[in-house]
Amino acid sequence: MHPSKKVMIVTGGSRGIGAAVARLASRRGYAVCVNYHRRRDAADDVVRAIQADGGHAIAMGADVSDEAQVVQLFERVDRELGRIDALVNNAGVLETQMRVEDMDAARITRILHTNVVGPLLCCREAVRRMSPRHGGQGGAIVNVSSVAARLGSPGEYVDYAASKGALDTLTIGLSKEVAADGIRVNSVRPGTIYTEMHASGGEPGRVDRLASAIPLQRGGTVDEVAGAVMWFFSDEAGYTTGSFIEVSGGK
Template sequence: MARRVMMVTGGSRGIGAATALMAAGRGYDLLLTYRNAVERADATKRACEEAGARVVLVQGDAGAESDILAAFNRCDEAFGTLDVLVNNAGITGPKRLLADTTLEDWTSVFTPNVIGVALHCREAVRRMSTKRGGKGGAIVNVSSRASEIGSGGEWIHYAASKGAVDTLTIGLAREVAAEGIRVNAVNPGLIETEIHAASGQPDRLARLTPGVPMGRSGKAEEVSEAVLFLSGTASSYITGTCLPIGGGR
């Protein structure tokens, strides 16, 4: 059987890398984008190749239209098709009270997290839509439980950007449902990745995990399982869903 093609943004580490590796083992070839982590991206590429995938790496800024277009063009050249887009790239920005935020805090977070996601979705729809000559496909946006919780006292700017991702997911799902494209989101909670330390809160998991009803933080692979489910035929009647993955929190 021909392998399907998945694009994963921010595919060098964390949830993105876990999703890529899982997808490689389940019959996908991959285009992975990353920004700065060259060594991590190369390591993820090698691991996915060892799992049987053909992998193309593209370095770029997930919020820059020129880099986004370059990534999709490279996918066209390498594979000639795209079955699944996983919008994983994004940033939290620094921990701030809203009263202390700057315009830069807001624009730096919203540019990749919202505008970049929207532009990636646009390019995927242009290629997947049956009304535009495509064969359909699936889009999975990596949102966050922050979109509902609000992240007051930490990063309201990040939470607001993920609220926008949820709205985009629901609206786009309804817009392209008749064009063979399903659009869903996963909303991870406290997951064991580097995002906490990168935001200046290396103790965040230890501090907040006692508030999780299941009594533990999650693993990136637990999110990846949901991403792969929403990408495949087992979820063929699911669209416009934002799936919480937060241990009950």
């Protein structure tokens, strides 16, 4: 327990954007729960890097699409880190590039469970701890969406894009629902970022292929996304809720 530190949970924190957010949050004084699904080794690496930098972090496994595992995750954070102040809903999945006419229900359901049901469950648990009616002192939530919500990802993953559209609507609705509780809810929409996720879609070199079509003529970095995420937790963002930052190179 570190009573002097604010507590943050980063879902999908073992690599990519989540890992970058966890590292930056630690440098900003947060005790961080690095949540992972399967990549325990990668999550442990993030924790070790944070500890080597003088910060405090723990790795916790949980599949955010599973309600019981989400509840256990938050209860363990209560015990080991203390009451949560900040939540980053970063865990997300996509599957191989495919047209809608070729998708089956199992694929679509997998996407929606992790990318929509998961963040909703994590928001529920966070609000139950942050809201004054539950003994909390407010807090902030950032949902990591995607410009796919705006662009639709035709010919690649419309299902993923649709899930991020749902996440954007969650951001708007929840921000209004819990504003009076002192809880701010915002979203960052990354564009084409250098992460391992593109390999999940079947095209590891996707960023370089698309770079010339991006106004800034390059892909983005995970640290650039993490900076935007962490701004929403800063004092400067105190009057900002239900809002979106695009980190997409102008696309």
